[in-house]
Amino acid sequence: MKKCKICNNFTVKTADSKTQKEYHKCSACCYIFLDEIFYVDETREKSHYDKHHNSFDSLGYVKMFEDLIEEFVTPHKADIKTALDFGCGRGEVLPILLERNSVLCDRYDLFYFPQKVYDGKTYDIILSTEVFEHLQNPLEVLKELLLHVREGGYLLLMSAFHPNNDDEFFKWWYIRDVTHIGFFNMATFKHLADALNLKIIKHNNKNIILFQK
Template sequence: MGKGEKDHYLKHKNGPQFPGYVSFLKQAVNPLLSYLQPSMKALDFGCGPGPTIDSILQEYKISCDNYDPFFFQDGIKSSEYDLIFATECIEHFHFPKNDFDKIFNLLKPQGFLSIMTELHPGLDKVSDWYYIKDPTHTTFFSNKTMKWLSEKFLLKTIYTDEKRVIIFQKP
């Protein structure tokens, strides 16, 4: 992780002031609506310079902490969360095992993890895949990888669109 990577993130038009971005992130929130309760604590893991999940969750009276290794290093305020959102950040993980261990250690039993990342289209299509052209994308995931994650961490898949969003529940 370096200065070039941080500078790249600062060029994005992400934040609660951008309606298109808010709508995009709601893909990771909306499948959870029937589970949301005002007493829940959430974490936006990898929120970037313009945290937005927290503003979406305000409508449901859910408090949300913001963590990002570049912009909110001290954002993890609790030892446990009911909800963790990892939206458009896991493809930036340089050490995925460490990051997923951290996430799952912070997730309460029965808690929900909402992941949003473009899933790998298959080896026959990877050379034309726009996602691989971003130099800050270092790790790629597929439906098979998500299945492996669910088995390794004993997670229940409660939602997947099989393209970008998958939501797990911890036992």
Template sequence: MNVPSCILCSNQDVQLFYKDTSEHYSSDYFQCQSCRLIFAPSKDRPDRNEEFARYETHENDPEDEGYRNFLSQLFDPLNKRLETESMGLDFGSGPGPTLSLMFEEAGHTMRIYDSFYDDDPSVLEETYDFITATEVVEHLFHPGKELERLWNCLRPGGYLGIMTKIAEDDKDFFADWHYRLDLTHVTFYTEDTFRWLADHWNAHLSFPADRVIIFQKPNR
């Protein structure tokens, strides 16, 4: 078996974590023994057309109060931390940008980026007081590169807010976990993974809600 290096930290100590051989779904999943990331190898990732078809089924409506309540899990704790009139980026804003509107309604200035729906790389050349990534990081094929790029876009003292389901470091849990059955979900983060990132960035880390992770960049 060809064992890949870790797609987050590049460590070579990676082991097979779980193998799904069910009738309608087949994939290998590996786990890094350093940062504890769990991920599918390149052979088991969807192609761009498969990704887009899946995203087109999402109904992200800014007028949907239920969707706004869902996003409030990140919006509320992050907005409390922000200075007035901060500059933010919503990374992976999707087909119906909503979180960016919520922050604009709170008095902040927002940019959006989405590789399928708003692919303007120039916004990734600016710097921000805060960056959000809701239900995005589990889709990343190259999280080490992508997250490092976002971190470099943050100003000193800025915040990176993430929403994603946190994986348990347990094969029985993973086998029955509905979150991994979405074919576009290929990268799974344990709490230890986020702690590794905090150490890597020398960042302050908090878990204000069940699926919410907030990093704060050092002031210097």
């Protein structure tokens, strides 16, 4: 049995009968992660991202971020003047929309903006959208990001909340992306909030959660 990457409890192994991929599920915090033998290499991962059309030409993609800002950022705009988009992708849609809303936004992305511009800085908010499901060590990354959120600042994560049911999980579209290797739900995020002394400010019970440090 493998230890959970979030809470360090032992997990139970389960397998997708269609793909034969094996996953490890934690009954304590509900985190689920793909077994490492099924990870794609970095070259294939980058090639997969290169196919994404996440730009201002994609009106649905832009609308998603406009709605995110309106619902999760604008209510706290008096407190938010600086931001980091961690894992922004090459399209820079969210940073540009934030800057149009008078929030100065730095960019970081492992493949497209690899310079760690956040070193030595703190921000009013760090946003990481559709990133944490790709991470091999999500807890380590989360702890590192929190070092760069000012006291009283915010952390926003977007990652689809998994259905906590094996039958539904294996039918779930989100696991079909070969670069998606870790899956959260509200129980996972509540555990993280307790463990890292964060306050959950708001969530949509679907794919977005806002914490306050």
